[in-house]
Amino acid sequence: xxxxxxxxxxxxxxxxxxxxxxxxxxxxxxxxxxxxxxxxxxxxxxxxxxxxxxxxxxxxxxxxxxxxxxxxxxxxxxxxxxxxxxxxxxxxxxxxxxxxxxxxxxxxxxxxxxxxxxxxxxxxxxxxxxxxxxxxxxxxxxxxxxxxxxxxxxxxxxxxxxxxxxxxxxxxxxxxxxxxxxxxxxxxxxxxxxxxxxxxxxxxxxxxxxxxxxxxxxxxxxxxxxxxxxxxxxxxxxxxxxxxxxxxxxxxxxxxxxxxxxxxxxxxxxxxxxxxxxxxxxxxxxxxxxxxxxxxxxxxxxxxxxxxxxxxxxxxxxxxxxxxxxxxxxxxxxxxxxxxxxxxxxxxxxxxxxxxxxxxxxxxxxxxxxxxxxxxxxxxxxxxxxxxxxxxxxxxxxxxx
Ligand SMILES: Cc1ncc(COP(=O)(O)O)c(C=O)c1O
Numbered sequence: 549x550x551x552x553x554x555x556x557x558x559x560x561x562x563x564x565x566x567x568x569x570x571x572x573x574x575x576x577x578x579x580x581x582x583x584x585x586x587x588x589x590x591x592x593x594x595x596x597x598x599x600x601x602x603x604x605x606x607x608x609x610x611x612x613x614x615x616x617x618x619x620x621x622x623x624x625x626x627x628x629x630x631x632x633x634x635x636x637x638x639x640x641x642x643x644x645x646x647x648x649x650x651x652x653x654x655x656x657x658x659x660x661x662x663x664x665x666x667x668x669x670x671x672x673x674x675x676x677x678x679x680x681x682x683x684x685x686x687x688x689x690x691x692x693x694x695x696x697x698x699x700x701x702x703x704x705x706x707x708x709x710x711x712x713x714x715x716x717x718x719x720x721x722x723x724x725x726x727x728x729x730x731x732x733x734x735x736x737x738x739x740x741x742x743x744x745x746x747x748x749x750x751x752x753x754x755x756x757x758x759x760x761x762x763x764x765x766x767x768x769x770x771x772x773x774x775x776x777x778x779x780x781x782x783x784x785x786x787x788x789x790x791x792x793x794x795x796x797x798x799x800x801x802x803x804x805x806x807x808x809x810x811x812x813x814x815x816x817x818x819x820x821x822x823x824x825x826x827x828x829x830x831x832x833x834x835x836x837x838x839x840x841x842x843x844x845x846x847x848x849x850x851x852x853x854x855x856x857x858x859x860x861x862x863x864x865x866x867x868x869x870x871x872x873x874x875x876x877x878x879x880x881x882x883x884x885x886x887x888x889x890x891x892x893x894x895x896x897x898x899x900x901x902x903x904x905x906x907x908x909x910x911x912x913x914x915x916x917x918x919x920x921x922x923x924x925x926x927x928x929x930x931x932x933x934x935x936x937x938x939x940x941x942x943x944x945x946x947x948x949x
Contacts, residue, residue: 687771723759795814
């Protein structure tokens with residue numbers, strides 16, 4: 549049996565994989581089992597922001613592994629403590645951090661903080677526990693984060709869902725106002741909706757949302773799991789929007805390929821948890837933390853500026869394609885989280901590009917999703933755009949037949 553047949557026989561059918569069998573990956577490239585080289589414009593769903601097997605990350609990981617991999621959160625692990633300090637310093641003063649393993653876990657933790665804070669800060673009716681989320685959002689695959697996800701397609705077989713998540717329309721402040729009541733405790737939002745089709749929040753909307761949360765004494769939670777850690781051109785996505793949340797969650801690219809999640813809570817709710825309220829055996833694994841520290845060290849202002857320049861270059865090329873090919877409705881995104889909204893399903897274009905050794909993805913059926921590592925060059929962009937244009941031309945030709 550080959551690898552695909554073995555997987556098909558033994559694995560639950562949760563992932564619809566492509567044919568690519570990965571042998572090796574380095575920087576912005578992947579090699580398959582036949583030695584063919586691919587240009588990666590997906591970075592493992594926004595995970596390897598510094599490229600695959602980044603030398604400095606690798607060095608930090610190896611060093612930590614030589615010392616210890618795990619000791620439990622009952623003892624101090626220096627890499628973990630240093631990372632926590634770094635994430636807090638980069639976020640807001642007087643914040644506190646919790647380290648988890650994944651995005652869903654980071655969001656679960658944020659939801660728990662909000663509930664605890666609502667318990668400590670009740671309204672005249674008592675506890676506050678209701679969280680306003682958004683239509684089209686995605687917050688993870690655990691029961692609570694699925695309930696917080698504003699896409700009905702995920703909900704059907706999970707019912708009864710965890711209660712008290714309600715949904716407003718993205719970029720529509722009035723729809724939020726209508727949902728606020730004596731039980732509301734927080735608003736949770738992705739600054740750029742990822743799985744929902746790469747939809748950035750409007751700056752004005754986020755600014756109004758901050759004011760609305762302050763006026764009603766609500767926590768503002770930013771889920772930066774897909775759009776954080778440099779992807780928008782700043783370390784935290786909230787820096788690109790000029791709006792500070794009370795809680796920010798991150799994961800994916802935090803440790804550039806090793807599992808790690810984090811929640812940073814600002815001074816309003818930093819002390820909501822007390823001993824015993826939350827925990828995780830593997831959360832903040834020292835090896836992942838060593839990797840994340842190396843990531844943070846490399847994400848200097850100069851590095852992030854350079855990635856913004858490449859984003860501008862890529863964006864211009866995409867606009868040219870948009871003007872040339874009528875199947876492109878819109879190009880949108882921030883920094884290097886970019887979506888190409890099509891009039892058709894994007895699946896065939898993704899497969900065409902893969903055949904030609906370019907890795908991209910499609911989300912929300914019609915949106916081609918580009919999440920390259922932040923180290924790509926102009927040459928990489930030119931190469932990717934050549935293949936993408938071929939694919940678009942091919943699709944338009946088929947449609948005209
Ligand atoms: C915005 C957002 N939140 C949460 C998650 C869940 O993260 P994880 O898969 O690490 O649990 C994702 C994953 O795609 C995401 O994009």
